[in-house]
């Protein structure tokens with residue numbers, strides 16, 4: 775397969791925290807907590823107005839790779855990349871957003887929930903998709919079934935994943951990384967519970983078998 779965006783270019787590690795910040799001033803202490811817990815990458819969603827500023831703050835660090843999540847429009851993709859996002863994640867497959875990221879040379883991971891959407895990603899030259907919402911769609915068993923015909927595709931399952939099931943996903947060769955919010959939930963961030971976030975991050979990595 776040619777012109778496929780290789781998963782080796784995606785700097786997300788094996789466990790990717792998906793975070794929602796209401797206040798960009800929380801970005802740095804959150805970054806400290808995630809690094810303390812052992813992580814190297816974070817996906818900041820654009821669900822809140824503070825998202826872009828949080829991306830800019832985290833992009834200035836040299837100990838974390840920051841990407842943008844919940845990117846729905848070309849404008850959001852361009853702004854996130856301008857703020858320093860090193861990768862872009864979308865909940866579904868949006869061809870114009872994919873093209874904007876490709877033009878900018880920034881890896882993009884579109885959401886895919888069906889075989890058709892995976893084929894759309896392949897047609898766009900991508901071989902990594904976000905499997906969303908993972909638990910609700912059938913979990914690791916569903917990825918195993920989808921991976922059979924799509925031998926070159928790597929999945930980042932996200933949605934409803936906790937310590938109880940993270941290892942089931944990471945055991946599959948088709949799973950590149952797992953996205954989750956429980957270790958750095960919006961409530962913990964808003965409540966400035968940095969020690970708790972670091973602890974849960976350590977727990978997540980332990981449940982993932984120590985993989986970062």
Ligand SMILES: O=C(O)C(=O)C[C@H](O)[C@H](O)COP(=O)(O)O
Pocket residue numbers: 792819821843844845864865906932933934935953954955956
């Ligand atoms: O907003 C988006 O584009 C998303 O990526 C949604 C996230 O996948 C979930 O917020 C993470 O799933 P939970 O671990 O169940 O919270």
